[in-house]
Amino acid sequence: MLISQETGLPCGLRLPNRLVKAAMAESMAPAPTHEPNDKMLVAYKEWAEGGWGMLLTGNVQVSETYLGGPLDVLSSKAASSDVQRIWKEWASTCQENGTPAVVQLNHPGRQSPLGAGQRGFFTKNLAPSAVKLNFGNSILAGVASSLLFGTPKAMTEEDISLVIDQFVAGAKQSFQAGFKGVELHGAHGYLLAQFLSPKTNLRTDDFGGSPAKRAEIVLRIIHQVRQATSKGFCIGIKLNSVDASSSDSMADTMEQIGLIVEAGIDFLEISGGTYEDPKMAQQKEPEIVTSTKEIKQTTLQRESFFLSFAQTIRANFPKVVLIVSGGFRTRLGMEAALQSGGCDLIGIARPATVLPKLPKEIILNEDIKDEDARVSLKPVRLPKLYGYLNWLLPVKSMGAGYTSVYYAGQIQRMGDGLKPLDTRL
Template sequence: MTNDSLLLAQPFTLKSGMIIKNRLIKAALSEALGNAEGGPSPALIKLYRTWAQSDIGVLITGNVMIDRDALGEPGNVIIEDERHLVFLKEWATMAKSSGSQVWMQINHPGKQALRGLNKETVSPSAVPFSPKMQALFATPRELTHVEIEDIIQRFATTAAIAQKAGFSGIQLHGAHGYLISQFLSPHHNRRNDQWGGNPENRRRFVLEIYKSVRAKVGAAFPIAIKLNSADFQRGGFTEEESLATIQALDEAGIDLIEISGGTYEKPVMMQSSHTKVSTASREAYFLDFAKKVRQLSTVPLMVTGGFRSLNGIESALKAGDLDFAGLGRIFAIEPLAAKRLINGLETQNQVKPLTTGIKFIDDLGSLEVTWYTRQMHRIGHGIKPIPDEHGLKSFLLDIKDKGLGILKNRQLRAS
């Protein structure tokens, strides 16, 4: 294929007027490269400077947390105020240095944070994790109305600082079992006040966040959201509720929706080895759901998960069921993969299922995050990634790193 004939190489204009130079977006990946104070480290900035050379349309950052008392993992960047503004500006500048847009993903983990990382965890309701996860995740405390209102404003504050720092847009993380996802789910949200009790009330939290962010950043600044097609969990967020949420967000003015699915308790977004044969053959995991969205809404859509080839991406785009293909893990082992795809070439590496050889560990799905995080750390420190690094080695080293990170965070809280 030639560059001229590829739909993925063509620009796309959002309703805000922003022109995205092609249809490839780097989906958020957990970099865990914040410094001890929660600012972006030199390695994080170098990582994005490297990715910028790939000529991709948009780089979406990994989780940036809105509250230093509510981290998702050690190494999160935290934005509560402007104390790191100089370094945030450098991060944005380096990410945009070759013409890509850079959107900051902002998030609150809710209950989904490892035991000991934060003083406590919170959620819409005090619902514990499944028995096999309770050793890792504590039962959360139910949020008060005042705390919910504060969190909504924190999202808006972080978004406004991202805009001031030069980021091109923001993405709300409303998927994968984090706080917005918890509010949307009848399993996690068992409230009977204005924030729960029926689908309309469960949607109120994300819609209020959107309205507060939009009021801070104005109409021309893109606001996207990552949203589950479903939680794939008994009693959880269903496809029907997701479609209704997408319609509500579209009516409110959202600029782009990224479709994903699953939670830490049901990590379908991380377990490529469990994909149906029919889904694997056409590559994109959530394409059937994207088709359903297209019947109800014209909101720009990004589908992430499962793409393995140039033909798979191009076919999905030409079918008209999505506007952007989201790629993630390939950039942790081949930082300039987008440049090859845009020029009609296959990537030099392939994302493959990972294993430690220990079924219990593999079933948790966390290896699919931690292994790629280690490769990104290598790129950020100027070292080539290791595409064939053994999964068990990566898992054991990650346990050590997370343990040290939790210990450091406890020491910071105590100081």
């Protein structure tokens, strides 16, 4: 099986197999320090024993002023000896069985909610341009957007320079702790995604006005992270898929990806969705592949939410290492995706919270038949209160937000030494 084979990244990092524990918010790092703690070590030890090819951490925020959530881990440019120690323990725990671990670095930009981060009530979020989040057409949805996020401040060049420095500092801290690399979060509507998109980047300076200029902040971060770490330190990026409404939007994205690949990226992960349109947290389970006979391309793409876009990237950039995350539930589907050439690595999120040892126990377990090597999850039931609130306040991301909280709760159970709830169908 391709899925069980070792593979390598351009930086020289070797992965023991093709299964990647995708990034998920742990929500386990409270204020004021927002540092990884013993509970996180317990949770990551479970994954470290699971036989994964690579572990991606949840969001590590690079700015203490703007967090994506009130319990996010925060990187620190001037970390104390105690913080350096716990980071080294985190890296060591993740990798104690030979699985390389990579830190996902992020800045939420306009998606930093009220109360997340060390900023005053009247301090505006940052974004490339002053484009407000749109949760829906109702008056109440507009009020919710205004109260929770507000209209962001268009960043100055000084603001941009500071953010670049913060990403580099986060990468340097990860490198010194012993992690094997970092993944820049350029998806899900966060700050780097805001720069890449013409919908949220209306600038006409060096950081906007063309596809190449919208990618400039990402390119500078990649180059400076490489200079601050080493040639063997992995640098990846997570990007959104494109539901191209026109050939121009697809062409623009391919131009940006070409520049990112040329900058020396080691892998590119494909996901999708934003706070406004949360595809990454959709509830519907994918259509799963159930037989090795005549696996249809349409069925394969319905199991993997974003494989079609990845195949477009592959056609344009045949050598880039691609991770596709979202929807994979079966060994057959994963193997078929790899054999199609659409991706090199399989990212798995929600099933990894239910079965942290999924690779060892099921997917790579040769004692389990192909048709039985699968994990389908029951949809998360929204509490009645959420249903009522969603009727009263039709906000598109409300159900997706609850789903994310639910799976973060499974990680927290792991951190408490408990087994995750088995929600398999």
